[in-house]
Structures are given as structure tokens and as C-alpha cells.
Amino acid sequence: MLLLSWCGLALVFFWVQHGSLLLSEKRPAAQGGPTSGDEGFQEFSEIITYEVQPGDTLETIAQQFGISVEALVGSNATTLDDLYALEPGTVLKIVKNGVLHSVKRGQTLSDIARTYGVALSEIVRANGLEDREYIYPGEEFFIPGAVTSPALTYLQMAGGKKSLFAWPVRGLLTSGFGPRIHPISGEPDFHQGIDIEVPEGTDVYAACAGRVQRAGRHSGYGLYIVLEHSNGYRTLYGHLSEIGVYRGQFVEGGQRIARSGNTGNSTGPHLHFEILQYGRALNPLALLPP
Numbered sequence: 001m002l003l004l005s006w007c008g009l010a011l012v013f014f015w016v017q018h019g020s021l022l023l024s025e026k027r028p029a030a031q032g033g034p035t036s037g038d039e040g041f042q043e044f045s046e047i048i049t050y051e052v053q054p055g056d057t058l059e060t061i062a063q064q065f066g067i068s069v070e071a072l073v074g075s076n077a078t079t080l081d082d083l084y085a086l087e088p089g090t091v092l093k094i095v096k097n098g099v100l101h102s103v104k105r106g107q108t109l110s111d112i113a114r115t116y117g118v119a120l121s122e123i124v125r126a127n128g129l130e131d132r133e134y135i136y137p138g139e140e141f142f143i144p145g146a147v148t149s150p151a152l153t154y155l156q157m158a159g160g161k162k163s164l165f166a167w168p169v170r171g172l173l174t175s176g177f178g179p180r181i182h183p184i185s186g187e188p189d190f191h192q193g194i195d196i197e198v199p200e201g202t203d204v205y206a207a208c209a210g211r212v213q214r215a216g217r218h219s220g221y222g223l224y225i226v227l228e229h230s231n232g233y234r235t236l237y238g239h240l241s242e243i244g245v246y247r248g249q250f251v252e253g254g255q256r257i258a259r260s261g262n263t264g265n266s267t268g269p270h271l272h273f274e275i276l277q278y279g280r281a282l283n284p285l286a287l288l289p290p
Helices: 039-044 058-065 069-075 109-116 120-126
Strands: 002-006 009-013 047-051 091-095 098-102 140-144 172-175 178-181 188-191 194-197 203-205 210-218 222-228 233-243 256-260 270-277 280-282
Touching (some): 058 091, 109 120, 222 256
Antiparallel strands (some): 002 009, 047 091, 098 140, 172 194, 210 222, 270 280
């Protein structure tokens, strides 16, 4: 990696490593990139647009075009502010035999391939990227054969139930949701989340796809992150040692967003995790898979 700084602006270059196309944050003045006119792209899928009508839902639109809701959401993740609130007049992209993925800052093709479980070589071939050195934030690539978007991934739970959320870390549950005696003040307290004991520096993953609403420091939570999801949901990650995202950034479910720590009002290394809906704290154990 080469890092140049000029007048306070950092230009970051990455190069090809282990056969993977990596990302450069320096965007060229004139960019080609894969489009629907590329031969390799046309081979896999036709992209059409659809204007949302009054009364439309994601389900009815997906059924109309014979695709899954997950694929519809995945191809329009940057367009849909709320995955379940459609505004008439919104123009959606309809993609068959795969989904469109908009590159996020810091993503590589290898990251994208792992996210969708698709071979890197298939993405390269489908988008005519054999001669490309870099990919750029905001570019859209066709992911052939992908049927599920990471922006709307449900986890199968016991009893046939489905969960929108995944565990941000795996560790020992040391404090549950609800009334308790605060471990620092010794006073009665209502614990709005759960505490998971993990070694400091453990990778913390987004429990669901969403946008970073807050990322900073809090007197109680220490270093913390709040992600905003669909249907009024938010998740909070506290007592971090390192924050790996920025406010306004879109993250995929399962993407690493931080490292656990012992900052703020903490009695030892752990992750404090909350799930809220429209500002009301919910018991994460009722919403997470076993």
C-alpha cells in the first residue's frame, strides 16, 4: 500500500495481491468500468427499471418479475432508505439471475465474493474486469447467481422461526437484559442490553445490514457504534477498543465494524450489545439465533 498526503488530503493506493482486485480511493477523472454495454455483463443478465406505484410492496414487485425479495433489495440497497417503506415514484432496478452490488468504501472484490458466496472469477468475468487494476466506491457490479442480499439476510432459528439479527461476537453471556444491580454503582438498574465477555481486540460484526448512525465516544458506553436498520430497528455496540466505520457508512450484515474493548464504565473486557425498535429496548436474546 502507498499512502501520499498533500494539503490534508490522503490518497490511498492498493495493488493487486494474491489474484484479487483491490480498491483505490483515488477516483480517475474519466472512469470506464463495467456497464450494461459490456459483452461479459450482457451474457449474464438484463437490467430493467421499474417505477414504484401506489400500493406496491417489495413482495408484489418481486413476484411480478419472478425474483426474490432478497435479490430485489440487494440490487437497490443504495436506493431504499427503508427496506420496507416504498415511496411511489421510486425507480428500482430489476435484475434476474443475480443481484447488483454497489461497492462500499474499503471493499475489495474478494470481500464481495465472500459476502455472496460467489467465485471471484465469476464476478470478474461477468463484469469484464480482467484488465482492471482498481474498483471504486459507488461502482455497481453484477453478482451472477446470487439470490440473497446481505442487506436482508434472515437466519433460521429453532422451531422454524427466522431472525433478522446475527450475533455480533461469540462469547460468555455475563449479564442479561432487564433489572439488575449495577456492577459499578451497586444501585438497582435496568440493563437495556446484554454483556458478552470476549478478549479485548475481538472482532465485532454488524448484527444486520444498516447505516452507521453514530460512531464515537460516550461517557458510559466508551467507544461505541449505533447502526440503523429497517423497520425502526437499531443496534448498539459498546465498550469498544477500536471503531472501524464512520457515520453515514452502509455496512453489510456480518461485516467487521469494530474490535471489542474495555472503554467507558466497564468492569472488564466485553461487548455491550443492544437492540432497539423505535427507541424501545428489546431483549436481544429473543431476537438472536441460538
